Amino acid sequence: DVKVTQSSRYLVKRTGEKVFLECVQDMDHENMFWYRQDPGLGLRLIYFSYDVKMKEKGDIPEGYSVSREKKERFSLILESASTNQTSMYLCASSFPAGGASNYGYTFGSGTRLTVV
């Protein structure tokens, strides 16, 4: 019954490495989102996408990029990982604005990334 799958639950990477966080949804959602969550700072939006090959910057895009080559997959890329990117990363998906807006978001289980 898993609907939004994040490829790793826990990840440890070294400073300077290129890191890929993968998210796949099987609900045919148009919208996909990447958040990071830190104690006391709540959920902060990194990037989102409303369609294949489309991306929009969120509130904190610096140091990140994304890729959406297929509707079901939305990848977050840390070009050169730094220790201040140690965080919990959450992927979510949803239907677009309009009739299905009342469904909210469906979240993945999260990836806890540690950069050493």
Next chain:
Amino acid sequence: AQSVTQLGSHVSVSEGALVLLRCNYSSSVPPYLFWYVQYPNQGLQLLLKYTTGATLVKGINGFEAEFKKSETSFHLTKPSAHMSDAAEYFCAVRGNAGNMLTFGGGTRLMVKP
């Protein structure tokens, strides 16, 4: 523009006591309102939602919330707390024509034995 305010970043109750988590929102359009729960090291799970119709909404695990338009509130309650309710709770709002959910800052619920 939308915003969500959750009063109290930490709430502590005794097991068996009433749980009340407060959420106030602002929205320029009729809102859809949501409560999510997050257990340690997990993603967010939908607890309940208000879209249209009945203003008292029942969710999973015995939680309910009441949409009060005049107070722009959507407080979450549970009559009797259980140890397993210890988690972080997020209130969120979405306009019926918008793509984005706006989240509150979250409230961490602690349940004392």
